Amino acid sequence: xxxxxxxxxxxxxxxxxxxxxxxxxxxxxxxxxxxxxxxxxxxxxxxxxxxxxxxxxxxxxxxxxxxxxxxxxxxxxxxxxxxxxxxxxxxxxxxxxxxxxxxxxxxxxxxxxxxxxxxxxxxxxxxxxxxxxxxxxxxxxxxxxxxxxxxxxxxxxxxxxxxxxxxxxxxxxxxxxxxxxxxxxxxxxxxxxxxxxxxxxxxxxxxxxxxxxxxxxxxxxxxxxxxxxxxxxxxxxxxxxxxxxxxxxxxxxxxxxxxxxxxxxxxxxxxxxxxxxxxxxxxxxxxxxxxxxxxxxxx
Amino acid sequence: xxxxxxxxxxxxxxxxxxxxxxxxxxxxxxxxxxxxxxxxxxxxxxxxxxxxxxxxxxxxxxxxxxxxxxxxxxxxxxxxxxxxxxxxxxxxxxxxxxxxxxxxxxxxxxxxxxxxxxxxxxxxxxxxxxxxxxxxxxxxxxxxxxxxxxxxxxxxxxxxxxxxxxxxxxxxxxxxxxxxxxxxxxxxxxxxxxxxxxxxxxxxxxxxxxxxxxxxxxxxxxxxxxxxxxxxxxxxxxxxxxxxxxxxxxxxxxxxxxxxxxxxxxxxxxxxxxxx
Numbered sequence: 001x002x003x004x005x006x007x008x009x010x011x012x013x014x015x016x017x018x019x020x021x022x023x024x025x026x027x028x029x030x031x032x033x034x035x036x037x038x039x040x041x042x043x044x045x046x047x048x049x050x051x052x053x054x055x056x057x058x059x060x061x062x063x064x065x066x067x068x069x070x071x072x073x074x075x076x077x078x079x080x081x082x083x084x085x086x087x088x089x090x091x092x093x094x095x096x097x098x099x100x101x102x103x104x105x106x107x108x109x110x111x112x113x114x115x116x117x118x119x120x121x122x123x124x125x126x127x128x129x130x131x132x133x134x135x136x137x138x139x140x141x142x143x144x145x146x147x148x149x150x151x152x153x154x155x156x157x158x159x160x161x162x163x164x165x166x167x168x169x170x171x172x173x174x175x176x177x178x179x180x181x182x183x184x185x186x187x188x189x190x191x192x193x194x195x196x197x198x199x200x201x202x203x204x205x206x207x208x209x210x211x212x213x214x215x216x217x218x219x220x221x222x223x224x225x226x227x228x229x230x231x232x233x234x235x236x237x238x239x240x241x242x243x244x245x246x247x248x249x250x251x252x253x254x255x256x257x258x259x260x261x262x263x264x265x266x267x268x269x270x271x272x273x274x275x276x277x278x279x280x281x282x283x284x285x286x287x288x289x290x291x292x293x294x295x296x297x298x299x
Numbered sequence: 300x301x302x303x304x305x306x307x308x309x310x311x312x313x314x315x316x317x318x319x320x321x322x323x324x325x326x327x328x329x330x331x332x333x334x335x336x337x338x339x340x341x342x343x344x345x346x347x348x349x350x351x352x353x354x355x356x357x358x359x360x361x362x363x364x365x366x367x368x369x370x371x372x373x374x375x376x377x378x379x380x381x382x383x384x385x386x387x388x389x390x391x392x393x394x395x396x397x398x399x400x401x402x403x404x405x406x407x408x409x410x411x412x413x414x415x416x417x418x419x420x421x422x423x424x425x426x427x428x429x430x431x432x433x434x435x436x437x438x439x440x441x442x443x444x445x446x447x448x449x450x451x452x453x454x455x456x457x458x459x460x461x462x463x464x465x466x467x468x469x470x471x472x473x474x475x476x477x478x479x480x481x482x483x484x485x486x487x488x489x490x491x492x493x494x495x496x497x498x499x500x501x502x503x504x505x506x507x508x509x510x511x512x513x514x515x516x517x518x519x520x521x522x523x524x525x526x527x528x529x530x531x532x533x534x535x536x537x538x539x540x541x542x543x544x545x546x547x548x549x550x551x552x553x554x555x556x557x558x559x560x561x562x563x564x565x566x567x568x569x570x571x572x573x574x575x
Contacts (some may be wrong), residue, residue, distance in 0.1 A: 053392050069400070071395070075397075075398035085389040085390050085392060087310060101306050103398050137362055141398075
């Protein structure tokens, strides 16, 4: 598989603060990556370093095969960081034309990309007249101008209203479907869960996990069960080889699996023991639950 | 190089303040030329400044470059704001992310400085040529071509001054503060001169001052007032000695070139070291 970005032992200290510590991971072509972490966990610093605006204290990284300098490689990358930065006195179209010149790409894609983000009819309005949502969409259009190998988005929905968030997510999904590699930094878990196939989880500048979202937790998932004879069911589950911990909250019984067990198998098994269920759900931990488990394990 | 100039030009051409200031700069230059060639009537006395010998070749090269360099502050504002605005709009960060290297960023600004300085030099050259041929007492080709080194000095002076502004824009990041700092620095240089002159003698004071950035730039084109006909004749009548060294010396040129190089390299080093 083609590698897009390789990071080796990247470290950034701001004085005594270790913003990023010995971070290593790689990004392969065609996947959608999320960098997850609470505020201040080093997401933006990491992106800043690979985007040539923050100097690493230690470690190194290289784009693609590492043959080109970082700034040349960045011409094949599309990135938006924190908030959109453009020249306020220029129109959308003029700003994008400038980006084209910097990226050394022809200017004939400007209208097409403005159309993708729904700003075509505002192309001749000055940037300073745009709302935050429009500015963010213009930033995405600008990042797409070079048909990038990878699109990097840092908190793309930060500060937007629900409608704006929805618009941005739809755009991201559309881009992901076209096969563009995406790296999305966010502290919003459902955002990452909805679009990403892979995650890198950071906490206080240290990598906790990197890999596929669905392989993040080795657990087999859990059952949520209800029935009339609660105690009988709890006893049965406690003696069951496939179940580990069993929790009871009110009349809801949650049994965590230690080995695979299908929902229909459990149902017929319980039925043969004369336990009739009123509620049966098999679930995997959500990203949020897994994330909290991962970050809490270190506390 | 052309790509970098294009990028910078694209940023400037839509900026209203940059346009207004540049037009004002060249407009005022033109106005001065017009005013001095108009005949003023004070009652019975008709005065035309142009007839006082200031447009005589080759003196005109000295006089006009000296006069024109006072207006450089207009373009300096453009230079300062075009760098510090990149910080306040955070577009510097975006430029780098889009694939401009820090070196290219500084170079694009420096090339623009060269273009501004070059354009202004050509403008002053053409203006002086026209005024000279209109009012000069001598228009022989050999006389016209004398003292042309003042134009070179003018170009260098502007380049150095704008490089200083560029450096301040990068250093201070806010245009108003950068311009304030420029003024502050100018005062500091004069105070330095005063203090050294007071305690260690006048000669040492001026010598040190000639090595300071703004001092060395000013020293490149010395004041031409004491060189003018009527001043000289007045001084002659008073037996006063106005033996002033007007020439553009090679060491003055070297000092100014060194400062320009330091400012440009300093801007690059600052940018390279900084996290944005």
